[in-house]
Amino acid sequence: MGVPTSGGSAVHGLRFELLGPLRALRDGAEIPLGPPRQRAVLAVLLLQEGRPMSYGSLVEAVWGGTPPAHVRNLVQKYVSGLRRALADDGPQLVWTGSGYRLGGTVVADLRERRRLVDEALAARAAGQLSRARDLARQAEELWRGEFAEGLRSPYLEAERLRWAEKRLTVLEERLAGEIELGHAFEYVHELVRLVAAHPLRERFVELLMLALCRTGRPADALAAYEAARQRLSEAMGADPGPVLRDLHTRVLRQDATLLPPPAVLPVH
Template sequence: MGGVGMSAGMRFELLGPLRALRGAEEVPLGPPKQRAVLAVLLLQEGRPLSYEGLVDAVWGDEPPVHVRNLVQKYVSGVRRAFASAGTTDATGTTGGPALTWTGSGYRLSDAVADDLRERRQLVDAALAARESGQLRHAGELVDRAEALWRGEFAEGLNAPYLAAERLRWREKRLTVLEARIAGEIELGRSFEYVHELIRLVAAHPLRERTVELLMNALYRTGRSSDALLAFEEARRRIADAMGADPGPALRSLHERMLRQDPELLTTRTSAPVPAA
């Protein structure tokens, strides 16, 4: 996606350790808490964040005694980092992001998390491609979105707000991955994804959508007994953990496999051409 939506003069990335790039050069951003302050402000997407909101986001309910001094220190540090990476155009104006106090809060302007924006664009394009029947193209777009990840979201930064965002983005990433695998299964590529799905089920044993995909992949590769066993194992895990039965989607798939529904083996070897 190149520079689409890129911050003015500087690129910011959060799909992994926070980093700022001026061209090919990485900009030093200071100690972890200072980087956490910057990451929190980046996620406001230009909206002011009050002093109290910033303290709560970075330190939570029990901030240190001298937190006001720390906020001032880290805000000044972020500004120095921007200044050290600044460029000057022909008019003598320094370009790049700015961190200002608006009277109601701290506002980070001319700065976005570029990789988050690019990922959203790619995923939206993949959804549109899938809805128009272009499954292979949708998978390619999702692969490009996945390639933007360099590690955990805001990896290594300890702040309550970022911890919550990390969980949210982990869920979003897994949901997109499941959609990509579902498309590949529809295209008849079940065999290639069985082992990846076994690994995902082991990592997320109570996630029913992943179990459903594994059952489909096994069934379509002639391993119907293994598919039914995967259901039984998931049913036991869910019962042990929550005292409940699997949800309706997983139960319905199990019932269709028991009666050998021929539709379960249907694949799409080519995508329909969307209407103009």
């Protein structure tokens, strides 16, 4: 398979996606990839980006340290099934002598996300906050569910955690941009929900406090800090980190940079 064009299509008409359930689209139509373990084998090989993976490493990645006794037969069966499923589109799943290699492929949504995030970071560094916000939102919209959703394997479960962190980091940066652009009021409720869903994640507490201050609610910002301090103490025996503590001090001192912008009086 060739490299996707900028629109995400592929030269041979096959597009792989992993930001959600694994799927392969041939000219826009999803193709069957077989049973869950076979799909897990494909997902693991796709993530090697064309590098060979030894038989032992593949078995450990898909089944962990206690594979079934007939695992060699299963690997051969799943590799044959994938070769049949992908045969019309150019990707080559071969045994190199040292491992299995899936060549001529790219995971389109991962590559598109990487490009969007890189462009968002560059736009933010250049002070183009609206463009950075829009690019980050486009990166978020590529997600269709959890990473490789529904596939069970030690390797993919570790990758799922790593990509969940990446997803939250981009969300945090987009929300920070929204607050900087003066949209704090619209995002207070979303931040309250995110703090409840991730109670030990200090960045969401920081953003909630900023949004509350920017909407004229410093007392609520202090309450949000105190609630976070208690959660951290009970769960980890720790105090909030320096960023959150510094923000708390600034709120107590009524730092003018945290206050809502002055109202603009209408001209008569």
